[in-house]
Amino acid sequence: MLFLGKKTAVDLNLSQLPSLDNPLAWDEDRYHPSGSSRDAVDGKQARRTCASLECTSSWVAPWRSRRRPIFEDRWGCSGRCVLSFVRAAVRREAAKYASNLSAPHRHRVPLGLLLLAQGWITHAQLQYALDLQRHNGGRIGEILVAECGLEAEKVTRGLSLQWGAPILGSHGFSAGEMALVMPEILIDQLGMLPVRVAGSRILYVGFEDHLDASIALVLEQMTGLKVETGLMPTEEYRSACTLLHAKNGVEVKQESFREHDAMAARITAVLEQKQPVGSRLVRVGRFYWLRLWLEASAIGRQGMLPSTAEDMLDYIFTVDRTT
Numbered sequence: 533m534l535f536l537g538k539k540t541a542v543d544l545n546l547s548q549l550p551s552l553d554n555p556l557a558w559d560e561d562r563y564h565p566s567g568s569s570r571d572a573v574d575g576k577q578a579r580r581t582c583a584s585l586e587c588t589s590s591w592v593a594p595w596r597s598r599r600r601p602i603f604e605d606r607w608g609c610s611g612r613c614v615l616s617f618v619r620a621a622v623r624r625e626a627a628k629y630a631s632n633l634s635a636p637h638r639h640r641v642p643l644g645l646l647l648l649a650q651g652w653i654t655h656a657q658l659q660y661a662l663d664l665q666r667h668n669g670g671r672i673g674e675i676l677v678a679e680c681g682l683e684a685e686k687v688t689r690g691l692s693l694q695w696g697a698p699i700l701g702s703h704g705f706s707a708g709e710m711a712l713v714m715p716e717i718l719i720d721q722l723g724m725l726p727v728r729v730a731g732s733r734i735l736y737v738g739f740e741d742h743l744d745a746s747i748a749l750v751l752e753q754m755t756g757l758k759v760e761t762g763l764m765p766t767e768e769y770r771s772a773c774t775l776l777h778a779k780n781g782v783e784v785k786q787e788s789f790r791e792h793d794a795m796a797a798r799i800t801a802v803l804e805q806k807q808p809v810g811s812r813l814v815r816v817g818r819f820y821w822l823r824l825w826l827e828a829s830a831i832g833r834q835g836m837l838p839s840t841a842e843d844m845l846d847y848i849f850t851v852d853r854t855t
């Protein structure tokens with residue numbers, strides 16, 4: 533028999549190959565694990581090509597019985613091969629964070645000065661609020677509202693000007709649906725809240741007092757939706773948060789590691805054990821968020837957003853060298 537290398541396998545149309553042990557099982561592959569469009573089903577040969585650059589095995593033997601796990605649209609012929617591309621993903625995310633840190637800080641007009649320039653507060657009020665802040669801490673906007681009678685709505689408008697972002701109301705907010713978008717711990721840590729999906733294509737995300745554009749990119753990767761950000765009036769933000777926290781989100785497991793390699797090994801073990809039909813890793817600040825779609829039925833009608841918490845699993849990992 534002629535030797536068929538991996539390169540040859542890529543070029544072959546697998547439907548022309550001898551039948552599988554269980555041809556019905558092909559149907560499992562009809563979903564697209566995590567792309568922006570579910571119509572973009574790759575074709576079976578892509579799924580059956582080991583994505584590991586270090587793979588040395590022939591493609592034939594393991595290909596028959598092993599169809600999962602899928603990590604970031606990639607299939608590995610063995611746990612060792614999965615580990616190699618999980619490691620690469622961990623390195624990619626770690627590097628992303630490092631470059632975020634070194635990015636130059638964009639200058640913003642302080643909120644107090646901005647409110648003053650709009651004529652919404654006086655010099656004396658600003659001075660008084662700054663004195664209070666120096667002694668007691670807190671946010672300048674909240675102090676001005678509490679101590680100087682400024683309308684809360686003016687603070688929201690000021691923040692909107694400061695960050696060059698629209699004001700986002702909480703209308704259309706569905707707590708049960710939004711609780712599935714991301715783990716609560718990230719919502720709390722980031723001071724941001726998924727608000728609604730418009731037209732099955734756009735996810736609106738509201739921030740309370742700042743804006744983090746990098747989170748938009750992360751959520752786009754995780755949801756397959758376009759993400760638009762805005763600033764939310766404090767009252768609306770807080771009451772929506774309370775409603776969201778009362779709902780059940782996707783189950784979250786938290787673990788921490790001393791080094792990235794240990795985390796990559798753990799991620800691989802999780803993938804091999806849970807056998808997801810799709811999974812993805814992103815870094816949000818100091819958190820690595822691994823999301824698993826355990827069955828194709830977990831994917832709802834809006835991008836990759838889960839329709840229920842069932843058959844979904846989230847992991848939040850941290851790498852803490854000091855522990």
Ligand SMILES: [Zn+2]
Pocket residue numbers: 582583584587588589608609610613
């Ligand atoms: Zn391989």
